Amino acid sequence: MLSCKSTAAHLKIPISSAHRASQHVLRASLATIRGSHRADTEDVEGDKSANDFILSILHSNPSIRDTKSYLASFGPRKLAPVVPTISKPKPVQVPAVEIPSLPVDESPSVSLDTQPSPIISSILDPVYRRTALVKIQGPFTDRQLESIATGMIYLEKLGLVSVVVVDHDDWTRGEVGERARVVEEVMRVTAALERQGSKARPLLEPIVRLGPSPDTSSQRKGSNVNEPEAHTLNRDLLPIQSALRAGEIPVLTPVAMDSLLRSVRIHSNDVIAALVRGMANFETRKAAHSHTDTSVSEVDLTPLRLMIINREGGIPSYARSGYPHLLINLDSEYHYIQNTFHEPWQGSHPTALSNLSLAQICLSYMPPTSSAVVVSHRSPKSLIANLITNKPIVSSSLPHALLQGNRKLTPHTPTLIRRGLPxxxxxxxxxxxxxxxxxxxxxxxxxxxxxxxxxxxxxxxxxxxxxxxxxxxxxxxxxxxxxxxxxxxxxxxxxxxxxxxxxxxxxxxxxxxxxxxxxxxxxxxxxxxxxxxxxxxxxxxxxxxxxxxxxxxxxxxxxxxxxxxxxxxxxxxxxxxxxxxxxxxxxxxxxxxxxxxxxxxxxxxxxxxxxxxxxxxxxxxxxxxxxxx
CATH class of the missing domain: 3.40.630.30 (Gcn5-related N-acetyltransferase (GNAT))
Known part of the structure; x- marks a missing residue:
């Protein structure tokens, strides 16, 4: 039923053996690097960064099932072979010529197999790129932003491209100079991404619109999950699609367009919720499904992950004396977590419950295999483990005594959130x-x-x-x-x-x-x-x-x-x-x-x-x- 075979067990032996044990994951990452839109990736990041990247993959401890699941989402897509149309030539009259026969074992052979070698395919075919909605919830120093940007770059190499929405706990809506501060923060995040070797595009104009969506087909009947207070139209998402096709990470401001076409600042959670619903329902071009549209310029806009990067880490747990939840089953635990949220946590984790609500809304629109993670800026590499394994940093079903004494558990441990089951x-x-x-x-x-x-x-x-x-x-x-x-x-x-x-x-x-x-x-x-x-x-x-x-x-x-x-x-x-x-x-x-x-x-x-x-x-x-x- 389960497979616990791990590539991390090979870290104590030579790296060549570790590579053989993790060939599926590493092959996918190397294929991404070869197909990257940045021709100068190696020059920018250097050998040390490449080694850190590979070690981050190995430390994620993926099982065989985790690796297969990752490749199912990000591996090269198998395409039907294209058979060229060849017009039948007209018969040509030639004089009869006697041709000597050859022994069977000396007869020349012609292979009709046009399928490329699997090894060649794994190298040449690009990794299928998916999107993640990322909320960067500051304030952060320049050094902290660079650490976060490094995590974004690693995810991009593995096929997960970030769509970033900036947030700041110290912002006050309606204050003097608010617009300038928002723009400044967007530019800081953009600069941090570019310093780490990525390309980023600041999107300062509104992408979402205030009010309920006019598309009634996207409204769910009988759902107990709140609808987003903003929406997007297909044409509103074109700037994001354009940035992703150009190999750039879009960085958005938390602003929306009201009914009078004015730009107003709203909560970043409302922007993200509207983006998730709009991107999940976005109608891509028919050409995106053709056999010719396999370049890395095409990105599936349907969000696969929601990542909330803050300063305090995961959501405090009533069962762990305030240490974060490792894994949350929204369907079963959502209301109970809200009802058991202790008063002191309102000061230490003031946005924990609002982030939990954001995860509930977003995951209701995202694919069933999707997840959300609430993570501290101190743990950017844990995002790689979340991407490859889609599991918490430590299994929540381990004995409680082991969890209490586990060094990986700290007040800043990430919380993984799944839609779950009752x-x-x-x-x-x-x-x-x-x-x-x-x-x-x-x-x-x-x-x-x-x-x-x-x-x-x-x-x-x-x-x-x-x-x-x-x-x-x-x-x-x-x-x-x-x-x-x-x-x-x-x-x-x-x-x-x-x-x-x-x-x-x-x-x-x-x-x-x-x-x-x-x-x-x-x-x-x-x-x-x-x-x-x-x-x-x-x-x-x-x-x-x-x-x-x-x-x-x-x-x-x-x-x-x-x-x-x-x-x-x-x-x-x-x-x-x-x-x-x-x-x-x-x-x-x-x-x-x-x-x-x-x-x-x-x-x-x-x-x-x-x-x-x-x-x-x-x-x-x-x-x-x-x-x-």
Whole structure:
């Protein structure tokens, strides 16, 4: 289901081996550099910059699935071969000539295969270029702007071209000299981009128009997402398209045209929201779909990323003591995050909620695979990781103790935002949509479900089912009993995600909900809006098994407290210890050491209630019948 093979693991060996392991990503980036609109890229950036660029790609730690996903969006497009039309020549009368025959193995051969070599294609074909809406939310110093510009240049090399809208927290609407300050900031950003070797074009005139869009077809019925307060017409986007075709990064002012054709300053969020809707609905020329229109001058205007670059970093989390959210499921968490936003954060992160609202509006118009990232100017290289992997800097489904001690987590850690899916907890088997669950399990495991036996067992043992979306993913937890212990085992019977949702965050969303309902329950980090326990009650150990040759096991190793190979070698048993109990055990050991000096905290220490549990789990888990026919 998941692939955790990583090119970053090769950083400790010679760079040539790292290159071979990352050949798909590097080939794409090198193809972009060769096809760049700037002929003097190498001269401008130099060897050091090129090395930094390659190392940034390697440090992004892309898996095979991440690489394939990146190439699907930015790799060269396969084009139908063009067959030239050749007029049939008129027959010519020639005298008969005797031609000696040749042996078969000496006969000249003529290849009719006109397809170029794949290696040649990967070098000569340009990377398909996509767009990102970027909000640069100052104030920033010149040095900070140059750091941000470096990130924009790296993204451009990988095929993601920025459309920048400037913003400034210190601007006051209507103040004297406001227009001059806005223009000055646009020119500063433009100059910073050009100093780093890019080409930029300041667009000082309004691109968006105030008021609702006259195009009723773009207005969504029944949507709970607010519509942008501004709009664009197709012709309004021509300056942006012109700049992108010329290989320039457009830098826009946060201004709009009112009904009297006057230029007025509006909030940059309104400009970006209007641009996203307009660019997503922009009708490109028919020639853009022809086989001849493959040069790097053509850019897909549909935004693929929203990037908000500020000074404070990601959005504070109620579950991480104010440290930023790693990954946000908008569909499930949007209102809950707003309701749990603490008062002190209004001072330290004054624009966090408005940026969250901007992400919700924009992602509702962008493709389902798109994402938004709220990132500090201190982490421009993290934008590369976001582009290639489309994942947070650290997985949000890792054990909470690992996340707390992870050095990558700081007050400035970026927050990745996905449109996401609703998460619901079902406790009654009668509320399960059995046909949809059957489809999910069979497509995910690629096996045929033995329905009668499977649902008969759930009737007796079901604890709950966590469902993501419309059965796009599910985690089934049962209660199992064995000999020797009075308490039942919480057993993860099935964990499944549809293939098309593997890699879009659904796996992490589902596992976090599983954590909150089982081994993480009772802790502040498990307070959630999923309709389950919502952090209440006592957590309990979670146990599951997986086939020994399952490629997902590496992912399980990272999230479990321990594992044990079952007799026969066919299965591996995993478990997650109840985090609240672990916390209490650690505190008890600390007090014992302090009071008597007889007990010492260590990894091999076994609590009284843990003795014999592995044997109990093994016997119970090994006796569970297969669900497949």
């Amino acid at each position: 998460i619901n907890v079902i406790k009654n088997i009668t509320d399960i949509d059995k046909p949809k669950l059957k489809t999910l399990l069979e497509r995910s495991f690629r096996k045929t479900l033995g329905e009668e036996a499977f649902y008969s067992r759930l009737q007796k043992h079901l604890d709950f089912v966590i469902v993501a979306g419309d059965y796009d993913g599910a985690a089934i937890v049962t209660k199992e009993f064995g000999k020797g212990f009075d308490e039942p085992i919480s057993y993860l019977d099935k964990f499944a995600v549809l293939p098309e949702h593997q890699g879009d965050g659904t796996v992490d969303f589902l596992w976090v909900a599983l954590h909150d309902e089982t081994y993480g329950s009772g802790l502040p980090s498990s307070v959630n809006p999923h309709g389950g326990k919502q952090g209440q009650g006592q957590g309990y150990d979670l146990v599951w098994r997986s086939r020994a040759d399952n490629p997902v096991n590496k992912w399980y190793f990272e999230r479990s407290s321990g594992h044990l190979r079952l007799p026969g070698g066919k299965w591996v048993m995993f478990w997650c210890d109840a985090e609240m109990r672990l916390k209490a055990d650690v505190e008890r050991r600390r007090l014992d050491v302090k009071g008597t000096g007889k007990r010492r905290e260590g990894a091999s220490y076994v609590e009284p209630d843990e003795k014999g549990r592995l044997k109990y789990w093994m016997d119970a888990v090994d006796s569970i019948p297969s669900s497949w026919s």
